[in-house]
Amino acid sequence: MRTLCASTLLGEFFVIGFAGLVAMKLDDASMAAVWTVCGAGMLLSLLLCGMITRPGGIQLGWTFQVALVLSGFVVPMMFILGLIFGGLWWASVHYGRKIDEAKARWADQQARQETGGAAA
Template sequence: MRTLCSSTLIGEALLIMFAGLVAMKLTDVGTGTIWAVSAVAIALCVLLCGVITRPGAVYVGWALQLAVLAAGLVLPTMYAFGVVFGGLWWCSVHYGRKIDEFKARRAAAESAAAESPVDGAPAPA
């Protein structure tokens, strides 16, 4: 899950940076305000990459997805990007958890196979 979610968050950080550049030119919102909000969101994306496996981090990621969607109030294109990255976030969390479960089952099967005797040889006492 960590790899998929981190990839989505880094892509989202880049999106926020470029959206800040566009919003600076196309909206009446002050440059300082745009960059303050963008910097906080970018920092949150990057920091969340490091703690994504901790409890509650996925929920913070969902809040970030809602914030990107809400950025459509300032820059209407962000509605579309919010939906796209919300879908990517869902896929990252959903399929990332499935991959983690598969890896855990595979590791358990390999450790069980390593512990079992081979070719009918007696188990060591």
């Protein structure tokens, strides 16, 4: 699960950076404000890559996805991109867990074969 979720967050890192470039063209926000918010979002996406397997990491990821969608109030295209990445986040968590379960079953089978088929 970690690899899939980290890949999604890494993609968001770049999307946030590009959204910052778009937001710079807005008359309502100063360049310092845009890059403070975007820089914090980019940093948070990288930090979340390392927190995925820790308690609460997935929930923080969901919070981050909601914040990404809400950023659409500043850059409207982020509504669409936020929803796309929210779907990718769901898929990463859902299928990542299934992959982790399959790996655990396979490792258990391998361990049983090495011990001569004895039940654990």
